[in-house]
Amino acid sequence: MKVFINKNIPEVGIKLLQDKGISSTINPTENVSSREKFIKICQEHDALLNVGTNNLDEDFFQQCPHLKGIALFSVGFDSVHIPSANSRKIPVGNTPDVLSRATSDVAFLLMQSVARKSFFNHKRILNDDWGSFDPLANLGQELYGKTLGIFGLGRIGFEMAKKCKAAFGMNIIYHNRSHNETAEKELDAKYVDFETLLSQSDVLSVHSNYTEENNEIFNKNAFAKMKSNAIFINTARGKFQNEKDLFEALTNNIIWGAGLDVTNPEPMKSDNPLLSLPNCCILPHIGSATYEARNAMAICAAQNIIALFEDKKMPFCVNE
Numbered sequence: 001m002k003v004f005i006n007k008n009i010p011e012v013g014i015k016l017l018q019d020k021g022i023s024s025t026i027n028p029t030e031n032v033s034s035r036e037k038f039i040k041i042c043q044e045h046d047a048l049l050n051v052g053t054n055n056l057d058e059d060f061f062q063q064c065p066h067l068k069g070i071a072l073f074s075v076g077f078d079s080v081h082i083p084s085a086n087s088r089k090i091p092v093g094n095t096p097d098v099l100s101r102a103t104s105d106v107a108f109l110l111m112q113s114v115a116r117k118s119f120f121n122h123k124r125i126l127n128d129d130w131g132s133f134d135p136l137a138n139l140g141q142e143l144y145g146k147t148l149g150i151f152g153l154g155r156i157g158f159e160m161a162k163k164c165k166a167a168f169g170m171n172i173i174y175h176n177r178s179h180n181e182t183a184e185k186e187l188d189a190k191y192v193d194f195e196t197l198l199s200q201s202d203v204l205s206v207h208s209n210y211t212e213e214n215n216e217i218f219n220k221n222a223f224a225k226m227k228s229n230a231i232f233i234n235t236a237r238g239k240f241q242n243e244k245d246l247f248e249a250l251t252n253n254i255i256w257g258a259g260l261d262v263t264n265p266e267p268m269k270s271d272n273p274l275l276s277l278p279n280c281c282i283l284p285h286i287g288s289a290t291y292e293a294r295n296a297m298a299i300c301a302a303q304n305i306i307a308l309f310e311d312k313k314m315p316f317c318v319n320e
């Protein structure tokens, strides 16, 4: 039994596999150069530990029906066509919980960066434009007592809400597929419909799992319903936002600003017009990029693979 690991992962995960005598092929380079090559290597292995956003679509499953299972090195599983995995009884595992704090830290960081225009002000120094103290220039907004709207209140959204409540006493509203009773009890979070989320949030932060039905749900119509002081934050998936509409909303002061750790598409090119805006802060999908989170993700992914090889249920399976 052999597992293909398509990009190097923290040593702690590799070691767990080795300790169980599981042999692996690790592709240490940036990525397997082509999809054909990737599929060919998968065909030579019994399981895949997948890092990144390789599209594991219907065609992939048709070509790799023999796989005993797939362990993702991510919490998001939008890159996998789950019905195709299900029809072949291929379990798919993810890495839940362990990156919730790290990812919500980045949402929190972006929220403050936008509120205080920090990226823009940093660029002023680089452009030799510090200038003299001006009481009317570079003003941001404070977040104390404002309303945080969470789109998708799962584990990461909960961590974001918890921080915002503790740091700024923010009121929490959220829109979700179902009620989050813990958040309602512990954070006094209020469930609202999508329209209310748009119209009442001072900060609207996206933390949902991406599905096709929510593709570009944050578009011209949505931005038009938001407050003019609103800050849009997305650390989940770029496909939630229409970036042309976001650019219009930001340049016409329909909303105050945006902070993105995810873009549509990724990677973003350096000439993207959003990068030139003073009210937009963009990071290159670093939500889970801490030593702590990545080590823990490696452990979860290895545990999923080990379970497969021991003919047990994956501990973090998304398609039971």
Ligand code: DGY
Pocket: 073, 074, 075, 076, 077, 099, 236, 287, 288
């Ligand atoms: C995740 O875990 O889903 C992160 O976004 C990395 O892809």
